Amino acid sequence: MDPRIREHAQTIVDHSVELQAGDDVVIQLPPEAEDLAVALYELCGEREASPTWLAGSDRAARGFLLAAGESYETPENRLAFYEETDVFILARGGPSVTEQSDVPPANTAAYKRATRPLQEERLSKRWCLTQVPTTGHAQLAEMSTEAYENFVYDAISLDWEAQRKFQETMVTLLDGADEVRIVAGDETDLTLSVAGNTTLNDYGEKNLPGGEVFTAPVVDSVEGEVVFDIPLMRQGRKIEDVWLSFAGGEVVDHRAGRNESLLTEILNTDDGARRLGELGIGMNRAIDQFTANMLFDEKMGDTVHLAVGAAYPETVGDDNTQNESAEHVDMIIDMSENSRIELDGDVVQRDGTFVFENGFA
């Protein structure tokens, strides 16, 4: 087995979910990821934890969702299972990412509603979402499988304690600021307030790779225009060159260079889908290219992302409003050139270099 697979398992177990003796663990991996399952089972054995591998098969899910239509009940056996589970380890991967592309969205949405109690149960426990570098995502990234493996293992094998400290500096700056201004290229100039909200440091725990700091904009504070340079995937399709114009916190105009109707559909989901729920700063410089996979893209070094839709409750201060929506769609701005982030008028990042790094002055 590739030795990086055992290192991956070790990082998940020791860093991301902090496995304890007696933990009951659900491991949701695609059938292709048997090597990672083996490595995780070995570690569970060593640590006196009890693992169960749920096979995540997009082909099986497609068969089920196509046949079942729009009517589902919450599976009671899974709910009982999840209630008694301490740790969830999930990985994306598989031979193809488009296996569910012919499932009617209404079927998927109905199934998601029925299984929301399972999601809520999982989110209330220790959990980690990670990636196995299989051919489907390599193809999505327009990379060879071997190059994609290198990319994935580089991104997840950072020195996470050093990364935590590096990111903590940015957390402190953001938490001390009221107004954020993002300027990039000729078209992006956006201001928003984060006053009273809380910035979180993602250093590889619930997401592996981690590598971002994120908070919630004050809902009505967003003003200006923004271009998202990096494509956005929606139901297997790319939305490119998104442009949004904000006034009073709301999207008042929008365009996309490709698949604009999908963008319109997102924004029309509900009121919250026209407002921002997240401001994130990508700080994982091992992620140096777009791979059409938000687990990686949003952590890319020298990027900022904004999400329309629901805010994470942990990021919203008690006196502020939490944006609510059925959507949470991240969109990414390239900050590597001709750009800056200002906090209360002070530049804290210029052309991808932070104020606390060599080379800023």
Added chain:
Amino acid sequence: MDPRIREHAQTIVDHSVELQAGDDVVIQLPPEAEDLAVALYELCGEREASPTWLAGSDRAARGFLLAAGESYETPENRLAFYEETDVFILARGGPSVTEQSDVPPANTAAYKRATRPLQEERLSKRWCLTQVPTTGHAQLAEMSTEAYENFVYDAISLDWEAQRKFQETMVTLLDGADEVRIVAGDETDLTLSVAGNTTLNDYGEKNLPGGEVFTAPVVDSVEGEVVFDIPLMRQGRKIEDVWLSFAGGEVVDHRAGRNESLLTEILNTDDGARRLGELGIGMNRAIDQFTANMLFDEKMGDTVHLAVGAAYPETVGDDNTQNESAEHVDMIIDMSENSRIELDGDVVQRDGTFVFENGFA
């Protein structure tokens, strides 16, 4: 996908477990069996049942058991899961059958003890054990994978209603008899009583393939000598040419042409392991060769099998003693030539042909 896989799934769902709307289903398949998972998920969708695929990986199990040693607790999350599950579908298969050959037997035994509540939960529900024709079992059978696929699909796609009726005739004969005598070749001449016990008809429900009728010998009634022509697998090793001598129901002498020490180990497990727990008559003539897999071998047409060890409680009459043991080891006699089964002195099978079949007279 091979169309026989969807037929296999249909037989499991409609015949073996009689899937109902609202059933919560656990599907335990090896990672290689994704096609069967897809077919079962499709049918669950159609029938408004909820499937969950547990990946059965011998490599992962090995890693866990090697690392964990001899100490296990019952996994509470799996127990809660199984308690709320209505139907279990399990399949053997995988790229190799010897992946767990270097796990210390004490580890496996300790794990089995800890997970016995899971087994009991499963056995109290609707369940089916079947086979996916993967390379590991093809190699074990000394067959090409394609020939093995043909063999498996032939054995499981009988007309099960016709098979039920065919076997029912034998059930009636056995249930009406007191003494059974089995004569084969020059060395096998065994008598035993089945008076007061019950014969069951296995036509593809809990085992797919099915194809046997079976009951329990009266514990102290077994007398005579028997040669088992067909090898017996134990921990991946073949025990060949087993010879047992019975007096007063007990094995009083034994030999094997190969791996005799494994046979001795079985018989010395406990008192019940030296007595018979089962008499079975194989009646599935699509199974026409030994494949070193008891799921098939014990149903082979023109065979009789005897098991040392535990009796199935459903086969033991209220006034008879149920043989108890930690073991249940089936051994098979070839009845196709120079052989007969007598019930109370009447020949009911000669050289593999039953009294109720053409060609007997």
